[in-house]
Amino acid sequence: MIGIEFYTNGHIVSEADSMRQKLGDLAKQYYATSAIIITDAGISELGYVDIARKSLEKAGANVVVFDSVVADPPIEVVEEAIELARANQCDLVIGLGGGSSIDTAKIVALYPNEFESVNELLEADISGFKKMPLFAIPTTAGTGAEATFVSVITAKDGSKKAIYTPKILPDVAILDATLTLKLPRHITAATALDAMVHCIEAYTSRTKKNPISDALAVKGLQMLWSNFDKVLNHGDDIDARTEMLLGSTLAGIAFVNASVAAVHGLSYPLSINFHVPHGHANALVMCGVFNFNLPVAAPLYAELARAVMPIETSGMNDLEAANQFINQLRDFLKTSGLKYRLNELDITEQDIPALADIVINTYARLIETNPMNMSLEEVKMIYKEIL
Structure with missing residues (x-):
C-alpha cells in the first residue's frame, strides 16, 4: 500500500437552509468582525447574498460583498477581490457560488501575507503563509471546490494556473441544498x-x-x-x-x-x-x-x-x-x-x-x-x- 497523507475540511454542515440558520453562529466561532462574501452577479440577483449578509450581521459582523467573479476567474478579478478584503480589514472570507467563486475566495484568504500580485503568489512558496478563516458555500452540486485545496484561475495569456496546497482548504463547508433548487x-x-x-x-x-x-x-x-x-x-x-x-x-x-x-x-x-x-x-x-x-x-x-x-x-x-x-x-x-x-x-x-x-x-x-x-x-x- 502507498503511504497516505489525507486532508479534508475541519467542519462540514449538510442541512437544508443551513446558510440562513447557521452561518452567523459559525462566523462567531471564528471571532469574525468583518466578512467578505466572494460571489458572482447571478448569485446576488437570486437573493442568496442577502440571506448570508443578514445571518452574518445578526451575529455582529460587518459585511462587504465582491460579486464580480466570472467563470474561469482571471487574475485581475482575483486581485480586485483581494484589494477589497484588504481595504476592509476582513477577518473572514466566504466563497458563495460555484467553483469559480470558491476558488477566488481561496486566494483572497491569503491576503494578509505580503505579495503585490497573484502572479507573484503563483511563484511563491506559500507553505508558511497565514490564511484567513475560509468558509465555502456551494450553489452547485458538482465542482467539490468546497472540499478541495486547489484553486484554478486564468492567466493573462488564457492558460489555467493552479495553486495546489492544503493551506487553502476551506475551514468550513456549508452544504445547503436550498441554494441548488433554482439551478437550470x-x-x-x-x-x-x-x-x-x-x-x-x-x-x-x-x-x-x-x-x-x-x-x-x-x-x-x-x-x-x-x-x-x-x-x-x-x-x-x-x-x-x-x-x-x-x-x-x-x-x-x-x-x-x-x-x-x-x-x-x-x-x-x-x-x-x-x-x-x-x-x-x-x-x-x-x-x-x-x-x-x-x-x-x-x-x-x-x-x-x-x-x-x-x-x-x-x-x-x-x-x-x-x-x-x-x-x-x-x-x-x-x-x-x-x-x-x-x-x-x-x-x-x-x-x-x-x-x-x-x-x-x-x-x-x-x-x-x-x-x-x-x-x-x-x-x-x-x-x-x-x-
Whole structure:
C-alpha cells in the first residue's frame, strides 16, 4: 500500500437552509468582525447574498460583498477581490457560488501575507503563509471546490494556473441544498456528471489511489447516480438535491487526495479554447477516455458498476460490467439535454491537433495519473470519436 497523507475540511454542515440558520453562529466561532462574501452577479440577483449578509450581521459582523467573479476567474478579478478584503480589514472570507467563486475566495484568504500580485503568489512558496478563516458555500452540486485545496484561475495569456496546497482548504463547508433548487436543468446535469467523473477518476487513479478516497468515491458516486434522474426531472426534490450536494462534496474530498486524470486533461482545452463549461467538457470526453482505459481499468470500473447498478450487472464478468457502466454514463449524458458531440459546439476536425497538443504538453500530469498512458495520436483518436 502507498503511504497516505489525507486532508479534508475541519467542519462540514449538510442541512437544508443551513446558510440562513447557521452561518452567523459559525462566523462567531471564528471571532469574525468583518466578512467578505466572494460571489458572482447571478448569485446576488437570486437573493442568496442577502440571506448570508443578514445571518452574518445578526451575529455582529460587518459585511462587504465582491460579486464580480466570472467563470474561469482571471487574475485581475482575483486581485480586485483581494484589494477589497484588504481595504476592509476582513477577518473572514466566504466563497458563495460555484467553483469559480470558491476558488477566488481561496486566494483572497491569503491576503494578509505580503505579495503585490497573484502572479507573484503563483511563484511563491506559500507553505508558511497565514490564511484567513475560509468558509465555502456551494450553489452547485458538482465542482467539490468546497472540499478541495486547489484553486484554478486564468492567466493573462488564457492558460489555467493552479495553486495546489492544503493551506487553502476551506475551514468550513456549508452544504445547503436550498441554494441548488433554482439551478437550470443543463447546469444541474453538467455539474452532476462532473462530480461523477471526480469519483471515477479518484477511484481509478494510477498514482494516488488510496482506501480513504476509494470509500468516499464509492459512496459519493452512489448518491450522485441514484439521484441524477430525480434532480433532472424533479428539481424541487430537496432530499435528492441534498444527497447530490453531499455526494459532490465526497467526490471533492476523494479526488483532491487521489487526483483526477485524463478526462480532465482532455476537457481543459475544450474549456480554454472553446469556452465549454468545465462540467460539460468532462461529460463530453468521459466515455471516450473510459473506453480507452478498459484494457487495464475494467476491473475497477466493474467494481463501481456493481456498487451503483448491482441488479443490472449481476452475473456479468468484469469487462461486461465495465461496459454496462460506461454505457449508462453515456445514456446519462444523452438524456441530460446537453450537447454530446464536438461538432455541435462548433469544434471541427481541424481543431483536434491543437487540442491534443495542449493535452500532451500542458496537462501531462493528468495523463500520468490515468490508468493507461496516452500518446498524442491516442488523444486525437478520442477526440475524433466524439466529433
